[in-house]
Amino acid sequence: RKEVEQDPGPFNVPEGATVAFNCTYSNSASQSFFWYRQDCRKEPKLLMSVYSSGNEDGRFTAQLNRASQYISLLIRDSKLSDSATYLCVVGGSGNTPLVFGKGTRLSVIA
Amino acid sequence: DARVTQTPRDKVTEMGQEVTMRCQPILGHNTVFWYRQTMMQGLELLAYFRNRAPLDDSGMPKDRFSAEMPDATLATLKIQPSEPRDSAVYFCASGLAPGLVPETQYFGPGTRLLVL
Numbered sequence: 667r668k669e670v671e672q673d674p675g676p677f678n679v680p681e682g683a684t685v686a687f688n689c690t691y692s693n694s695a696s697q698s699f700f701w702y703r704q705d706c707r708k709e710p711k712l713l714m715s716v717y718s719s720g721n722e723d724g725r726f727t728a729q730l731n732r733a734s735q736y737i738s739l740l741i742r743d744s745k746l747s748d749s750a751t752y753l754c755v756v757g758g759s760g761n762t763p764l765v766f767g768k769g770t771r772l773s774v775i776a
Numbered sequence: 777d778a779r780v781t782q783t784p785r786d787k788v789t790e791m792g793q794e795v796t797m798r799c800q801p802i803l804g805h806n807t808v809f810w811y812r813q814t815m816m817q818g819l820e821l822l823a824y825f826r827n828r829a830p831l832d833d834s835g836m837p838k839d840r841f842s843a844e845m846p847d848a849t850l851a852t853l854k855i856q857p858s859e860p861r862d863s864a865v866y867f868c869a870s871g872l873a874p875g876l877v878p879e880t881q882y883f884g885p886g887t888r889l890l891v892l
Contacts, residue, residue: 700880709867709883710819753819763809763832764881768818 669693670756670767678773683744687770689754690736698757699730701739704769705750713739713752744774778802780884782868788890794856797887799868800849808851809869809881810836810843819867825851826873858891865889 672689679685691699699716714721716728716737727740737754754767781800789795801808809824823833823843833843840859845851855862865888869881 709885711883712880763821763824765821766811766819 669765670754672754672767672770674768674770676771676773678775679744680775681744681746683774684740684742685744685772686738686740687752687754687772688736688738689767689770690734691754691756691765692735693756693758693765694732694735696735696756696758698764699728699737700755700757700764701726701728701737702753702755702766703750704753710753710766741772744772746774746776748772749774778882780868780870780882782866782884782887784887785885786888786890788892789858790892791859792857793891794854795858795862795889795891797853797866797868797889799851799853799870799884801851801868801870802882803849805870805872805882807871807873808845809871810851810853811867811869812864813867813886814864822853822866858889860891863889863891 670691677685701713702710703713704710714723714728716730718730720729725742729738751769751771753769755764757764783798807826810822811819812822813819822836824831825845828845840855842854865886867886868884871881
């Protein structure tokens, strides 16, 4: 089983739609969780951290389910500019570095 | 606006040639990472440093890859000899860690390598 798994997509959604991505991780000792965004031919950039209590940033909501070992990202009222690949990222503790999923591609269509 | 810089941005070379990629981390960051990204494998960690000391390079093919931090403002990744399967985008990232896992990693624009 891969450490971090995501549905590669693509998710093709119309503007204004709500879309959700899930990500599962295998290491139950993982301590930190993030969503990164990567535009085509660009570098990954931090979108948001994911906290146990869940967190929201504008149209974006991230949630963590430790019992089931999955992380979700919800995007409401999709914009054309949301088109990108969304990378799920999980970190352990101690010497374990961050592990990136392969990403889920989102395409928002006018 | 502080950024991670990488050079070169694009590199085309022939199999067997040496390739050197350079990274300038954000000033004050104490952790530097080298990643490789391909369509098939996604983003793979090759090596990382904290306070210039190598912590882990288990993701790197040791026979041909080497990573160093000659000083706090420069990290290098070398491939010698290069092979077509090394073709990928190589990203450098830096972060500031109170522990060993930075809260946020800031990525450079990447070096797009093509080995013919």
